[in-house]
Amino acid sequence: MNYCSDCGAPVTLKVPAGDNLPRFVCAACQAIHYQNPRIVAGCIPEWEDKILLCRRAIEPKHGLWTVPAGFMEIGESTEQAAARETLEEARAEVEITSLYGVFSLPHVSQVYILFRGALRKPDFGAGSESLEVALFRPEEIPWDTLAFRVIHEALRRYVRDRTNGGFQVHTGTILPTMP
Amino acid sequence: MNYCSDCGAPVTLKVPAGDNLPRFVCAACQAIHYQNPRIVAGCIPEWEDKILLCRRAIEPKHGLWTVPAGFMEIGESTEQAAARETLEEARAEVEITSLYGVFSLPHVSQVYILFRGALRKPDFGAGSESLEVALFRPEEIPWDTLAFRVIHEALRRYVRDRTNGGFQVHTGTILPTMP
Numbered sequence: 001m002n003y004c005s006d007c008g009a010p011v012t013l014k015v016p017a018g019d020n021l022p023r024f025v026c027a028a029c030q031a032i033h034y035q036n037p038r039i040v041a042g043c044i045p046e047w048e049d050k051i052l053l054c055r056r057a058i059e060p061k062h063g064l065w066t067v068p069a070g071f072m073e074i075g076e077s078t079e080q081a082a083a084r085e086t087l088e089e090a091r092a093e094v095e096i097t098s099l100y101g102v103f104s105l106p107h108v109s110q111v112y113i114l115f116r117g118a119l120r121k122p123d124f125g126a127g128s129e130s131l132e133v134a135l136f137r138p139e140e141i142p143w144d145t146l147a148f149r150v151i152h153e154a155l156r157r158y159v160r161d162r163t164n165g166g167f168q169v170h171t172g173t174i175l176p177t178m179p
Numbered sequence: 180m181n182y183c184s185d186c187g188a189p190v191t192l193k194v195p196a197g198d199n200l201p202r203f204v205c206a207a208c209q210a211i212h213y214q215n216p217r218i219v220a221g222c223i224p225e226w227e228d229k230i231l232l233c234r235r236a237i238e239p240k241h242g243l244w245t246v247p248a249g250f251m252e253i254g255e256s257t258e259q260a261a262a263r264e265t266l267e268e269a270r271a272e273v274e275i276t277s278l279y280g281v282f283s284l285p286h287v288s289q290v291y292i293l294f295r296g297a298l299r300k301p302d303f304g305a306g307s308e309s310l311e312v313a314l315f316r317p318e319e320i321p322w323d324t325l326a327f328r329v330i331h332e333a334l335r336r337y338v339r340d341r342t343n344g345g346f347q348v349h350t351g352t353i354l355p356t357m358p
C-alpha cells in the first residue's frame with residue numbers, strides 16, 4: 001500500500017496511538033488502513049462413496065487437483081461462499097451439510113473454512129477456472145497431483161474419518177512446505 | 180474506496196473481465212482492489228464451572244459484556260488471534276482447547292471464529308479496551324447486557340451444551356436485529 005484509498009495522499013507505516021502494530025496511516029487525512037487475513041471458503045462435495053475434485057485451469061497450481069474453494073465475498077455467509085464456489089468451479093449444486101475444518105495459513109494470511117456438501121444430483125462440469133471435474137473414491141484421490149498442502153491435509157483427515165466411520169471438525173495451522 | 184492504494188489514481192467500480200461482481204479498479208494502473216470479509220477471532224475462557232467475560236471500554240457497545248474477541252491480524256493463526264485477544268482484553272493466559280463455533284455476519288462482512296480456552300490460572304484483569312473482567316457461572320451470565328447478538332447466540336448454545344454434557348461445534352448466520 002502506497003496511497004490512501006480514502007483521499008489519495010501517501011501513506012506511511014507507523015504504530016497508531018493505542019495500537020501495538022504498524023499500520024498504513026494517511027499523512028493527510030489520518031485514516032488508518034488495516035490489513036486482515038482473507039477467508040477461503042470451500043466444500044468437499046459428496047456423491048455416494050465419492051467426492052468431487054476440480055483440476056485447476058488457473059494459476060497458481062494450474063493443472064493440479066483441488067476441492068472447490070475460493071475467496072469469500074462480502075455480503076455472504078461462509079456456507080453460501082462454499083456453495084457458490086462449488087457452482088462456479090464444478091458447475092455442481094450442493095447442500096452444505098456440516099463444517100469440516102478451519103485451517104490457518106499464516107504465511108499467506110489466509111484461513112480456509114471447509115464444509116462437507118451433498119451433491120443434489122450427479123451433474124457437474126468444468127467451470128471457467130477448471131480444466132476438468134471428476135468424482136473420486138477415496139482410494140482414487142490423486143494425492144501426488146493435489147494443488148495445495150491444506151487440501152492434502154484436509155483430504156487425508158477426511159479419508160481417515162470416513163474409514164473410522166465418523167467425521168470430526170478439524171482445525172490446524174498449515175505451514176509452507178520446507179525446502 | 181476512492182483512490183488506488185498502489186498508484187494513487189482514482190478508482191472506478193466496474194466488473195473486471197472474467198469476473199461477475201463489481202470491483203474497485205484503477206483507471207491508471209488497472210489494479211483490481213478486492214474487498215473481503217474480516218475474521219473476528221475470540222475465546223470463551225473457562226475456569227472450573229465459570230467463564231470469563233469482559234465489559235467493553237470502547238465503542239461500539241461501550242459498557243456491555245462480551246467474550247474476548249477481535250480482528251485477526253495478518254501472520255497469525257485463528258487460535259493465536261483468540262489467545263492474543265484474551266491476553267489483551269482480559270489480561271488472561273489461555274490454552275485454546277477446541278473450536279466452538281463459526282458464525283457469519285454477512286450484513287457487516289464479518290465471520291466470528293470462536294474457541295473454548297482453558298485459563299492457565301485464575302489471574303485476569305481489565306485490558307485497555309475493557310472496563311472490568313469477571314468470571315460468571317452459567318446462571319450468572321448477564322444476558323440483558325451482552326454487547327452483540329452473535330455472542331448472545333454463542334453463549335446460549337454454550338450453556339445448553341454444558342447442560343447437555345457435551346460440546347458441539349456450531350455454525351450459523353447471524354442477521355441484524357429486526358426493529
